[in-house]
Amino acid sequence: NAGVTQTPKFQVLKTGQSMTLQCAQDMNHEYMSWYRQDPGMGLRLIHYSVGAGITDQGEVPNGYNVSRSTTEDFPLRLLSAAPSQTSVYFCASSYEPLNSPLHFGNGTRLTVT
Amino acid sequence: DQQVKQNSPSLSVQEGRISILNCDYTNSMFDYFLWYKKYPAEGPTFLISISSIKDKNEDGRFTVFLNKSAKHLSLHIVPSQPGDSAVYFCAASAHSGTASKLTFGTGTRLQVTL
Numbered sequence: 001n002a003g004v005t006q007t008p009k010f011q012v013l014k015t016g017q018s019m020t021l022q023c024a025q026d027m028n029h030e031y032m033s034w035y036r037q038d039p040g041m042g043l044r045l046i047h048y049s050v051g052a053g054i055t056d057q058g059e060v061p062n063g064y065n066v067s068r069s070t071t072e073d074f075p076l077r078l079l080s081a082a083p084s085q086t087s088v089y090f091c092a093s094s095y096e097p098l099n100s101p102l103h104f105g106n107g108t109r110l111t112v113t
Numbered sequence: 114d115q116q117v118k119q120n121s122p123s124l125s126v127q128e129g130r131i132s133i134l135n136c137d138y139t140n141s142m143f144d145y146f147l148w149y150k151k152y153p154a155e156g157p158t159f160l161i162s163i164s165s166i167k168d169k170n171e172d173g174r175f176t177v178f179l180n181k182s183a184k185h186l187s188l189h190i191v192p193s194q195p196g197d198s199a200v201y202f203c204a205a206s207a208h209s210g211t212a213s214k215l216t217f218g219t220g221t222r223l224q225v226t227l
Contacts, residue, residue: 004156035217042117042202042217043157058214090156099145099164099206102215104156 002026006091006105013081013112021076021108023091031094032074033058033102034066036087043090049074081112116140117205119218126225132190134221136203139184143205147215148177148188151200160201161188193225 007022025032033048045058049068063085065077074093078085088109092102118137126132134148144165149157163170163177163186170177176189190197203218 040219042115042119042219043204043215044217045214048214092156099162101147101159101162102149102157104149104158106154106156 004091004093004103004105006089006108008108009106011108011110013078013110015081015083015112017081018077018079019081021078021089021091021110023074023076023105024072025074025091025093025103026072027093027095027103028071029093029095029103030071031096031100032068033092034064034074034076035090035092036060037090037107038087046076046089078110081110083112086110086112114139115219116143117203117216117218119201119203119221121221122219123222123224126193126223128195128225128227129192132188132193132197132223132225134188134190134201134203134223136186136188136218137184138186138205140205140207140216141184142207143216144208145206146177146179146186147204147206148175149202149204149217150197151202151220157202190223193223195225195227198223198225 004025030051034046035043047066049055091105094100147162148160150160151157179186200220202220204215
């Protein structure tokens with residue numbers, strides 16, 4: 001029972017490079033989201049999706065793109081990495097978007113130099 | 114503007130005693146509250162939740178209390194065990210159309226000592 005799988009676990013980028021953080025879930029959850037965790041800031045919502053083909057912005061969307069072509073996958077793209085994007089990124093999913101606990105992946109630790 | 118606040122960054126409790134973790138919120142539209150537990154190098158895991166129509170929810174050693182008038186909730190763990198040592202996040206959400214967007218607090222690191 002894999003749950004929510006994030007890859008890679010660690011990544012170092014230079015400023016200006018691009019990359020995609022992968023997220024996949026095998027629970028047939030409609031709702032998926034991306035959070036970033038920074039010291040003293042808690043977890044902040046970047047983007048979310050309520051189903052395939054539907055995405056929307058969260059609290060801190062700038063510098064990130066997402067797409068949801070399938071129910072299972074919700075990749076997060078950094079088009080031009082900046083040091084301010086150094087963070088731990090968590091993907092999460094839930095059965096429904098309202099009042100349903102989120103299931104989190106184990107995170108991707110990203111460092112931008 | 115931090116809508117969900119956990120004012121105690123850390124808490125140390127002896128094994129067997131009660132741990133009380135506190136959370137305050139400012140948005141009166143929040144109507145669903147959750148607690149998550151996080152171990153190092155892992156993602157947060159759901160612990161317990163409470164709807165705004167209740168003032169208490171209990172699950173084994175864990176109880177969450179909600180005081181709507183004070184916009185305050187607390188998580189009680191009794192008895193505390195060493196395996197409870199983790200970071201605890203309080204989260205809240207407001208009904209907003211078809212999407213739910215959780216707002217998280219900054220976390221409280223609980224250490225349960227022997």
